[in-house]
Amino acid sequence: MKPRAGIPAPRDDHGYSDSPTKTLTDSRGRHVWLRVLTLLLQDRGRLIASFTVVLWSVGLSMLGTVLLKRVVDEALPQRDASLLTTLCLVMIAAAVLASVCTVLMARLNHTIGQRLVHRLRVEMFRATQRMRLEHFTTESVSGIQTRIANDVDGISNVVTFAAQGMVASAAVLLTSAVIMLVLSWPIALVSLTLAACLNVLNNRFAKRRRRLTRAQQGLISGMVQFVGEHLSFSGVLLGRTLKRERWQYEKFEALSADVARTAVQERLAGRTAVATISVTLSALPILVYWAAGTVLSGISLGSVIVITALQSNISMPIQQLMQLSSDVQSSRALFERIFEVIDRPDAAMGDSKYGHPAPSGATSGAVRRIVAEGLDHAYEGRQRKSLDGAAFNLHGGGRIFVTGESGSGKSTLALILAGLVDPQAGSVSVTLENGERRSDVRTFVCLVPQEATLFNLSIRENLAFGQAEASAERMAEVLRTVELEALVSRLPRGLDTVVGDRGAKVSGGERQRLAVARALLSEHPVLVFDEFSSGLDSVTSEAVFERLLERISFRTLVVITHCLPTLRDGDVVVKMEAGKVVRVDAIGAGGPQAVPMAK
Numbered sequence: 001m002k003p004r005a006g007i008p009a010p011r012d013d014h015g016y017s018d019s020p021t022k023t024l025t026d027s028r029g030r031h032v033w034l035r036v037l038t039l040l041l042q043d044r045g046r047l048i049a050s051f052t053v054v055l056w057s058v059g060l061s062m063l064g065t066v067l068l069k070r071v072v073d074e075a076l077p078q079r080d081a082s083l084l085t086t087l088c089l090v091m092i093a094a095a096v097l098a099s100v101c102t103v104l105m106a107r108l109n110h111t112i113g114q115r116l117v118h119r120l121r122v123e124m125f126r127a128t129q130r131m132r133l134e135h136f137t138t139e140s141v142s143g144i145q146t147r148i149a150n151d152v153d154g155i156s157n158v159v160t161f162a163a164q165g166m167v168a169s170a171a172v173l174l175t176s177a178v179i180m181l182v183l184s185w186p187i188a189l190v191s192l193t194l195a196a197c198l199n200v201l202n203n204r205f206a207k208r209r210r211r212l213t214r215a216q217q218g219l220i221s222g223m224v225q226f227v228g229e230h231l232s233f234s235g236v237l238l239g240r241t242l243k244r245e246r247w248q249y250e251k252f253e254a255l256s257a258d259v260a261r262t263a264v265q266e267r268l269a270g271r272t273a274v275a276t277i278s279v280t281l282s283a284l285p286i287l288v289y290w291a292a293g294t295v296l297s298g299i300s301l302g303s304v305i306v307i308t309a310l311q312s313n314i315s316m317p318i319q320q321l322m323q324l325s326s327d328v329q330s331s332r333a334l335f336e337r338i339f340e341v342i343d344r345p346d347a348a349m350g351d352s353k354y355g356h357p358a359p360s361g362a363t364s365g366a367v368r369r370i371v372a373e374g375l376d377h378a379y380e381g382r383q384r385k386s387l388d389g390a391a392f393n394l395h396g397g398g399r400i401f402v403t404g405e406s407g408s409g410k411s412t413l414a415l416i417l418a419g420l421v422d423p424q425a426g427s428v429s430v431t432l433e434n435g436e437r438r439s440d441v442r443t444f445v446c447l448v449p450q451e452a453t454l455f456n457l458s459i460r461e462n463l464a465f466g467q468a469e470a471s472a473e474r475m476a477e478v479l480r481t482v483e484l485e486a487l488v489s490r491l492p493r494g495l496d497t498v499v500g501d502r503g504a505k506v507s508g509g510e511r512q513r514l515a516v517a518r519a520l521l522s523e524h525p526v527l528v529f530d531e532f533s534s535g536l537d538s539v540t541s542e543a544v545f546e547r548l549l550e551r552i553s554f555r556t557l558v559v560i561t562h563c564l565p566t567l568r569d570g571d572v573v574v575k576m577e578a579g580k581v582v583r584v585d586a587i588g589a590g591g592p593q594a595v596p597m598a599k
């Protein structure tokens, strides 16, 4: 993409970039505003109320200006005290009512704006939550965070005030123009032509601001991503170990400088235009005084006062409208980024509703068979298939160990088996006790991935993520199974101990075992553990495998491991090589026996 003058290109050079800036056509811009309008119309009751209050407020302030002419041209020259008193009282009442309208407007606007912002934020969260798993390996967490927090926040001002501000300003302009035309059409024409010229000038810088806003949001995403990676526990550790702290600092400095440079460009965009507009608007009343004393000498003093009052009246809405149109242009860039997420074609994981409830009752019984047929999968951008026709047909219940060289496709198989990644060819299914064959494996299979995830919550809350209603006894039982009960009971706060950011306050092996305990709490009949024992010493690992064997009852355990434990009767060992299942052995009394391979 060719960068526009003065606008930074996407940050490929730093390696920390958001999705590339897109060149957007005007028709796309119209499409964006139509969508925003549709969203706003969901709150049409408040919107109508808000516009009604705006019109009332404009009408009341115009009434004050018109009454001023009568004060100057009639009440004061004729020394008519009763007319003067009436006019003054009406003017004060109009001012009071206009203030009440302002308070009402603020209340309505903030409610409409924040309700829309809330809806967009929630929709973005849901759309991101539903994206295919592969998406999260390409888009950074910080990119997602920036969109949900920064971008949505950035539009809140515009959605709160833009629509209504435009109506208010347009109404003031229109009414003032009509009154000015009635009082003196030559002055009105000159004033309005000037206003139109200023608007053209304003539009030019508003477009530039929009491009800069988009570029700036991309740069902020990159910077946040860098901070997330390099100021995390592991990032700092790596930086210190490899003595790369200076590099990290300089890289951040460069990213931050880019953000600062674009921010300055964005804020200063069109400052000259703003100054020109402001000077022109201040000169207008002076021109009226000059015209009233020379070329338009027949005009009344009241008319001169009202026209100049109206001119200062319109100067505010003109500047407001220009500022708003510039803010609206900038916010269009943010709306585009938000809609990009909501409309993403890969936002298609599962149903639009929550279609995979945790299994219970009908879905928590035993699984009789687990079948994989001709599974093919190649990750995006990779030529080589991670799975190349992998297949098996195994009995449910008991322990199934999956082994094979690093890179042979074990974790990919685990993801497909758990229904988290769709294979490009082939299928997986489970056969239930009642003979029903189900391909919605996600309902029946729970995966504990290689990188165990813990939230920065207490052990109790982390465990409850697997089963919200789990009792303390049940938690103690699963902790015993993974050899953690004694350790947790020795902690001063026991189950209420907070495990730190991503479980940083517990050891790698404890983190893995807590993740296994959490999965055990869930009712899934098939549990897939990917390398869960890699952080454990051989004694603990054997003990956990033994306990798991005792406790699984009807469940099926699929354990991906490089290091087989002591095998028992009934265990099954699946061997993988280059994306294929090359051998399946069932352990019986006479040792391992080859199981016929599935196609």
Ligand SMILES: Nc1ncnc2c1ncn2[C@@H]1O[C@H](COP(=O)(O)OP(=O)(O)OP(=O)(O)O)[C@@H](O)[C@H]1O
Pocket: 137, 379, 380, 382, 386, 404, 405, 406, 407, 408, 409, 410, 411, 412, 413
């Ligand atoms: N998200 C990804 N994007 C691209 N390629 C990937 C991705 N995940 C895995 N791969 C590639 O797919 C192949 C199989 O990976 P997989 O993680 O399934 O192997 P594995 O047998 O589990 O390896 P290990 O024992 O080292 O964990 C590897 O060549 C790997 O580089």
